[in-house]
Amino acid sequence: xxxxxxxxxxxxxxxxxxxxxxxxxxxxxxxxxxxxxxxxxxxxxxxxxxxxxxxxxxxxxxxxxxxxxxxxxxxxxxxxxxxxxxxxxxxxxxxxxxxxxxxxxxxxxxxxxxxxxxxxxxxxxxxxxxxxxxxxxxxxxxxxxxxx
Amino acid sequence: xxxxxxxxxxxxxxxxxxxxxxxxxxxxxxxxxxxxxxxxxxxxxxxxxxxxxxxxxxxxxxxxxxxxxxxxxxxxxxxxxxxxxxxxxxxxxxxxxxxxxxxxxxxxxxxxxxxxxxxxxxxxxxxxxxxxxxxxxxxxxxxxxxxx
DNA sequence: ATAATTCATATAAATTTATGTTGATTTATA
DNA sequence: TATAAATCAACATAAATTTATATGAATTAT
Numbered sequence: 444x445x446x447x448x449x450x451x452x453x454x455x456x457x458x459x460x461x462x463x464x465x466x467x468x469x470x471x472x473x474x475x476x477x478x479x480x481x482x483x484x485x486x487x488x489x490x491x492x493x494x495x496x497x498x499x500x501x502x503x504x505x506x507x508x509x510x511x512x513x514x515x516x517x518x519x520x521x522x523x524x525x526x527x528x529x530x531x532x533x534x535x536x537x538x539x540x541x542x543x544x545x546x547x548x549x550x551x552x553x554x555x556x557x558x559x560x561x562x563x564x565x566x567x568x569x570x571x572x573x574x575x576x577x578x579x580x581x582x583x584x585x586x587x588x589x590x591x
Numbered sequence: 592x593x594x595x596x597x598x599x600x601x602x603x604x605x606x607x608x609x610x611x612x613x614x615x616x617x618x619x620x621x622x623x624x625x626x627x628x629x630x631x632x633x634x635x636x637x638x639x640x641x642x643x644x645x646x647x648x649x650x651x652x653x654x655x656x657x658x659x660x661x662x663x664x665x666x667x668x669x670x671x672x673x674x675x676x677x678x679x680x681x682x683x684x685x686x687x688x689x690x691x692x693x694x695x696x697x698x699x700x701x702x703x704x705x706x707x708x709x710x711x712x713x714x715x716x717x718x719x720x721x722x723x724x725x726x727x728x729x730x731x732x733x734x735x736x737x738x739x
Numbered sequence: 740a741t742a743a744t745t746c747a748t749a750t751a752a753a754t755t756t757a758t759g760t761t762g763a764t765t766t767a768t769a
Numbered sequence: 770t771a772t773a774a775a776t777c778a779a780c781a782t783a784a785a786t787t788t789a790t791a792t793g794a795a796t797t798a799t
Contacts, residue, residue, distance in 0.1 A: 445674070445712060447593050447683040447705060449756060455701050473775065486758055489777085506766025507774040522704065526593070535595040549735050552728035553603050556670065556719055557595060563711050564593060571704055580700035587697050597788065621744065634790050637746080654797025655743040 445535065447526075454491045454529040455522060456481050459580075461501065462517040462573040471510030491529065498528035518574035526568055535561045593683065595674075602639045602677040603670060604629050607728075609649065610665040610721040619658030639677065646676035665721035671713055683709050 460477045464470070474492065478485040492511065495501045502514045513520060536557045548554050608625045612618070622640065626633035640659065643649045648668060649659045661668060683705045696702050 445593065445595050445599070445678060445683055445709075451593070452701065452705070456699075459701060471775095475775090484757065487756075490757090493777090503776065504766090505764075505776045507772095508767050509765080509775050511776090530593060535593055536600060550728065550732055551604075552724040552731060553600065553607060555727055555731070556716075556724065557600070560712055560715055561593075563715055564708055567708055567711055568704075576700040576704065579703055580698065583700060583703070584698055619744095623744085632789065635788075638789085641746085651745065652797090653745050653795080655741090656798050657744050657796085659745090 448530060449487075450491055450529045451526050453481070453483050453487065454495060455525050456483070457488060457491060458495070458500065458513070458520065458525050458573060459576050461511060461513050462520075462577055465513045465517060466577070469512060471504045471508070471512055473510040476510075494528045495525070498524070500524060500528055513573070516574070517577060518572050520573045521569055522571045522573075522576075523565055523568035535564075596678060597635075598639055598677045599674050601629070601631050601635065602643060603673050604631070605636060605639060606643065606648065606661070606668065606673050606721060607724050609659060609661050610668075610725055613661045613665060614725070617660060619652045619656070619660055621658040624658075642676045643673070646672070648672060648676055661721075665725060668721045669717055670719045670721075670724075671716035674716055683712075 457477055460481055461472055464472050474485050474488045477483070478488055492501060492503075496503055496511075499514050500520060501511045503509070503511050536554075545551070545554075605625055608629055609620055612620050622633050622636045625631070626636055640649060640651075644651055644659075647662050650662050651657070651659050
């Protein structure tokens with residue numbers, strides 16, 4: 444499997460969860476709440492949110508009544524930014540990002556297809572925002588409801 | 592990083608190497624030769640080639656004078672087949688392949704974007720064959736030579 | 740017989756994934 | 770001002786997976 448790490452997956456769900464509450468009221472959300480709703484260990488979420496904070500995708504409010512909020516509106520946060528913060532890059536292989544990684548780069552045809560594939564992924568994630576995810580989720584829920 | 596495993600990377604190079612020699616003469620190629628040319632541990636190649644054999648992408652000839660050959664012409668072997676054999680799937684996340692993996696599938700919007708991204712990747716690798724890679728490599732080498 | 744080679748398993752090292760612990764720091768609020 | 774709630778920080782541990790090497794058995798051409 445070409446693997447998206449749990450950091451990337453959980454981090455995106457974390458951000459989507461913050462996005463949902465961002466719509467309700469702009470209160471700070473505590474990780475415990477995200478942990479309960481998304482069924483992800485709070486200890487792991489604590490590790491995952493650090494790079495999201497460093498990349499200024501979330502803001503933290505310390506102390507009692509504190510928590511986290513999105514730093515920007517859901518429509519202004521791209522999935523590519525989330526993955527960039529968590530995975531470092533959208534590339535499939537090291538040799539795409541770091542040309543010095545392997546001295547075959549200039550003669551290796553496989554390098555080119557991993558690069559092209561990485562671009563396909565990045566372009567897709569770059570045009571998908573948290574707002575898009577919320578819209579999509581509403582659709583899905585309506586569909587699931589209609590089915591029941 | 593959305594990571595293509597070394598199995599997938601090395602396995603594709605292994606197949607491309609066999610493809611190159613398939614053109615010369617259709618002799619069996621020993622892994623030692625692939626190991627030398629691609630600078631990949633022969634022990635690791637031995638492990639990687641097993642699933643390729645199981646998926647009938649390569650044929651093995653045992654004993655002295657033996658080795659491996661492609662089971663079909665390079666133009667008839669898709670990169671998607673190689674990755675399928677080595678990675679099990681082209682999917683980015685388990686929940687795309689196995690709907691029972693997570694009970695949120697029907698309400699989770701992130702599932703949908705991983706699925707869409709997986710499809711993008713698969714479609715691309717499905718239209719790329721070993722022959723395409725060889726053509727691409729010739730181009731690259733000519734370019735590198737012209738530059739020098 | 741011998742040497743070359745695949746085939747099969749075992750082991751080891753590295754990384755990812757996840758949880759646990761302890762405590763410091765900040766801040767709302769009673 | 771004391772207390773509780775929450776982030777922040779720095780570890781330590783452990784399970785699972787990936788990556789890689791090691792050893793030897795089985796097969797076959799010469």
